[in-house]
Amino acid sequence: MAPVSTETVIWIVVAVVAVLAVALIVGVVLARRRRISLTDQQEAPKAAGYQAGGAIAFAPAEHPVAERTEVDGQPGVGDDAAVPRDSVKRPLVDVVIPDEVVITPEPGSERVEDEPALDDIEPTSGRLERLRGRLSRSRSTFGTGLLGLLGAGDLDEDSWTEVEDTLLLADLGAATTMEIVEKLRADIVSRGVRSSEDARALLREVLVEKLRPELDRSVRALPHAGGKPAVALVVGVNGVGKTTTTGKLARVLVADGRTVLLGAADTFRAAAADQLQTWGSRVGADTVRGPENGDPASVAFEAVKRGIELGVDTVLIDTAGRLHTKTGLMDELGKVKRVVEKQSEVDEVLLVLDATTGQNGLTQARVFAEVVAITGIVLTKLDGTAKGGIVFQVQRELGVPVKLVGLGEGADDLAPFEPGAFVDALLG
Known part of the structure; x- marks a missing residue:
């Protein structure tokens, strides 16, 4: 291989130095342009933040924005993901905010606290009359059974035994039953009862008497003289x-x-x-x-x-x-x-x-x-039994009145007890 001459070496060194110089100049120019671009990006929001009269609506950060490292075109921390980064920024504007906002509701729209609605209560007087249909089971015993026997005319011993059995099955009790039968037998003869209407009137009278209508059936609910309830x-x-x-x-x-x-x-x-x-x-x-x-x-x-x-x-x-x-x-x-x-x-x-x-x-x-x-009895579920005679027996045994009777599941199906109305309901 022939030796390289000194002149050739000099030209190679000059070419390398020239390439490096050109590369350095290009690098300096590009770096300067990049710094100018970054400065413009910082100054643009600053300029947009000043309004007429010198009032500051927006203040830029004290330190320059560092080099962004996110993938180009993707939002960075603090960017709105819904707005592209290269979109035009809207300047801030002054908005007049009133000291106090008063909202006037439309008529009829005012909210009122709900109060519990109170029920409408049926009057207590005459409740038993209105509920007489609830005693249909007991009525079949007294109305159909007894009136059918008593209204048939002259009763033999077998008929009177049947009357006794009917009363016992209705839960009147042995003592009350015997008293009622004895009273009926005596009065039927003395009054000459022959028709079903006469028999009904006599039976009603005897039954009401046995219920002792003279008893005080009111619920004592008035306050005392000293104001105590x-x-x-x-x-x-x-x-x-x-x-x-x-x-x-x-x-x-x-x-x-x-x-x-x-x-x-x-x-x-x-x-x-x-x-x-x-x-x-x-x-x-x-x-x-x-x-x-x-x-x-x-x-x-x-x-x-x-x-x-x-x-x-x-x-x-x-x-x-x-x-x-x-x-x-x-x-x-x-x-x-x-x-x-x-x-x-x-x-x-x-x-x-x-x-x-x-x-x-x-x-x-x-x-x-x-x-x-x-001091008093409340008989519930009287509508669900054919043994309405329990009213007679419980009064006789305890010596206290039946004051109230329950004749259904409704809120107003508790009725003050009235002997006459009760017997009328039983007889139909």
Whole structure:
């Protein structure tokens, strides 16, 4: 290989230096243009931020924007993803904001707090007359059975035995049945009864007499002279409908113009207090309740205390159902009454009986009467039995009047008991 001459080496060095010089000049020019472009981007929003009068609406950042590193065309941190980065920026404008914005609602659009709607309650007078159709089962026994026998003319011994059986099946009891039969036999002869109309009139008279219409059947619900409310305890065994009866009784009293407060002393059944409160809210009556499984006597005491403070006419206290055979529970019921009497007299102790239980209901009634001195009977479910004669027997056994009867599940199906209307419903 021939040696390279010195002249050739010099030209190679000059060419390399020239290329490097050109590359350096090009790099400087490009760098300068890039700095100018970045400066223009910073100055543009600054210039747009100044408005007439020199007020500043937008201030640029104190430090220059650093080199962006995101992928070209994608939004960076702080960019609006919905607006392309190369779109024209809108300048800020002054907006006049009022000191206070007043919104005037359209007429009729004002929001009013909802108040619980109170029920319309049927009048209590004449309820038994209106509900007479509910006694159709008992009517088949008295109206069809007895009137058919008595209106047939002269009765022989077999016919009178059939009359006795009819009355016994209707749960009038042996003693009441014998008294009624003896009265009928004597009066039919003395009055010369021959027609079915005469027989009906005689039977009505005898039955009404046995119901003792002279008894006071009003529920004592007027406050005492010292301003203390009347207090009524509602008692009975499990499942007879005490809570429902208490709620319906509140409706009866409110319909008669009384103010009522309810005491939920059945603390052992979880839904009892809620159920009673619902009944009260429908007629505008407050309800005093305690903790679940709490002391019933304490709840009853607080209910009467609250009733005195509010000045209501009547405090109705719903007690827990208890078997008459459980001595401890019956003693607890006596305690409830004694605690209440420390503040106010107990005017009524209403025993709720299920009319469909028949003779078993009488056994319950005797035990309750021994513990808390029953003042009145409420017979529920009378529409569901053919044994309407339980009314006669329970009054005879306890010596206290039937004051109310339940003839259906409706809110106003609790009716004050009226002997005449009841017998008329039985006879049809």
